[in-house]
Amino acid sequence: xxxxxxxxxxxxxxxxxxxxxxxxxLKPVGDPxxxxxxxxxxxxxxxxxxxxxxxxxxxxPLYARELDITNVFPDNSYTDLSITLNSDKSFTLxxxxxxxxxxxxxxxxxxxxxxPSKLYLILQLDTxxxxxxxxxxxxxxxxxxxxSETKKQKVDDKYIDAIYYNYEISKP
Amino acid sequence: xxxxxxxxxxxxxxxSGYSQICGSLIVSxxxxxxxxxxxxxxxxxxxxxEYEQWGVEDIYLWVWTDKTDQPSGLPDMFPGxxxxxxxxxxxxxxxxxxxxxxxxxxxxxxxxxxVFTPTIMFKLNPSDLRSMGFLCKPxxxxxxxxxxMKTEDQELVFKSLTFIEDLxxxxxATVSANDIITIYFNQKIADxxxxxxxxxxxxxxxxxxxxxxxxxxxxxxxxxxxxNGNIPEHKVTLLPNEHLDLSNLSEGQKVNKLIYYFHNQxxxxxxxxxxxxxxxxx
Numbered sequence: 001x002x003x004x005x006x007x008x009x010x011x012x013x014x015x016x017x018x019x020x021x022x023x024x025x026l027k028p029v030g031d032p033x034x035x036x037x038x039x040x041x042x043x044x045x046x047x048x049x050x051x052x053x054x055x056x057x058x059x060x061p062l063y064a065r066e067l068d069i070t071n072v073f074p075d076n077s078y079t080d081l082s083i084t085l086n087s088d089k090s091f092t093l094x095x096x097x098x099x100x101x102x103x104x105x106x107x108x109x110x111x112x113x114x115x116p117s118k119l120y121l122i123l124q125l126d127t128x129x130x131x132x133x134x135x136x137x138x139x140x141x142x143x144x145x146x147x148s149e150t151k152k153q154k155v156d157d158k159y160i161d162a163i164y165y166n167y168e169i170s171k172p
Numbered sequence: 173x174x175x176x177x178x179x180x181x182x183x184x185x186x187x188s189g190y191s192q193i194c195g196s197l198i199v200s201x202x203x204x205x206x207x208x209x210x211x212x213x214x215x216x217x218x219x220x221x222e223y224e225q226w227g228v229e230d231i232y233l234w235v236w237t238d239k240t241d242q243p244s245g246l247p248d249m250f251p252g253x254x255x256x257x258x259x260x261x262x263x264x265x266x267x268x269x270x271x272x273x274x275x276x277x278x279x280x281x282x283x284x285x286x287v288f289t290p291t292i293m294f295k296l297n298p299s300d301l302r303s304m305g306f307l308c309k310p311x312x313x314x315x316x317x318x319x320x321m322k323t324e325d326q327e328l329v330f331k332s333l334t335f336i337e338d339l340x341x342x343x344x345a346t347v348s349a350n351d352i353i354t355i356y357f358n359q360k361i362a363d364x365x366x367x368x369x370x371x372x373x374x375x376x377x378x379x380x381x382x383x384x385x386x387x388x389x390x391x392x393x394x395x396x397x398x399x400n401g402n403i404p405e406h407k408v409t410l411l412p413n414e415h416l417d418l419s420n421l422s423e424g425q426k427v428n429k430l431i432y433y434f435h436n437q438x439x440x441x442x443x444x445x446x447x448x449x450x451x452x453x454x
């Protein structure tokens with residue numbers, strides 16, 4: 001009887017080891033998210049932050065680094081601003097009274113459809129380049145993004161970043 | 173067992189004789205408490221017997237930070253030279269062949285100096301450069317079967333850059349006539365005792381210029397007052413090209429200067445005049 005118990009135990013152990021070592025089949029991860037498709041829709045501006053780049057690089061206190069300018073001009077709020085990116089790559093901009101020099105219509109594109117870091121708003125020969133931050137909230141509802149307009153200063157023969165206007169935008 | 177203990181003691185002694193690590197040195201900097209943007213004169217005086225054992229005249233720095241283990245900006249420190257590698261050491265056995273551009277200058281007995289600016293040497297911004305590590309060594313630091321020759325790791329901690337708030341400062345500090353600009357007047361730092369005690373609202377009078385020629389008339393804006401403790405701070409936000417009268421501006425000209433001052437309604441209280449140079453930003 002003792003021997004039988006030992007054999008059963010050995011068999012059970014061997015079986016469990018064998019089963020546990022069975023390679024697990026990996027489920028397909030699916031197609032990557034189509035960023036171009038996710039960009040399509042009407043984006044509303046919720047907040048605009050003006051950033052002093054040099055102050056940021058020097059690690060100055062927050063009040064010397066950035067300023068919320070969303071409603072700094074009550075009659076010209078940046079929340080008036082919205083942009084519709086259409087699937088045919090055309091876009092329209094509603095400025096309201098906000099102070100922006102962006103084109104009101106034209107075509108849009110991403111610098112790289114799989115790993116974009118820039119949104120281009122193109123009107124004939126002029127292209128406005130807006131930088132993206134993280135895409136982590138692009139798949140959420142509402143989808144959120146921060147797009148950044150950069151003002152550059154020419155120093156010697158180089159252009160260095162001087163001011164960022166960070167637009168926090170969302171679409172339902 | 174006795175043999176084992178004896179062998180261990182022999183091995184320990186052999187190892188300590190094999191390694192030539194200098195743990196006694198005097199490190200000083202000018203300035204005494206540098207920031208990461210200062211040009212630093214680093215002076216090292218060896219007071220350890222290992223330095224004599226090394227038997228070398230030339231001493232080299234070996235540097236690193238939290239962000240990088242190489243002096244990535246070394247070529248920028250020697251713009252005239254075209255053979256500067258952004259590395260601590262060269263070749264396959266870098267530790268045995270220090271970069272010649274990290275050679276310290278011998279300025280006295282056992283004393284060496286090196287001059288550098290951390291932000292340039294490491295190609296990092298001050299906010300990413302709170303401290304750096306370094307050690308000193310002969311060109312051939314040993315290793316690979318030879319005795320290791322170096323000082324113990326040293327650390328230089330950099331003083332934070334201090335934001336000095338100027339009276340009449342603007343945000344952002346670098347701004348064009350086509351950007352939103354906020355002008356501040358912090359009564360806390362006003363020199364004038366009358367101003368420091370004033371509790372009322374202030375106005376801003378501002379005029380745009382092209383060089384020394386007014387591009388339009390003076391304009392007056394009400395400042396927003398916020399209390400910073402008991403001390404008021406006043407600010408005006410405007411977009412120069414939008415909110416200022418630029419009637420005198422000729423075609424092709426751009427406003428490149430603002431002159432402004434803060435005052436009370438009756439102008440019985442008036443700050444000094446401040447000048448803001450506007451930069452052409454793309």
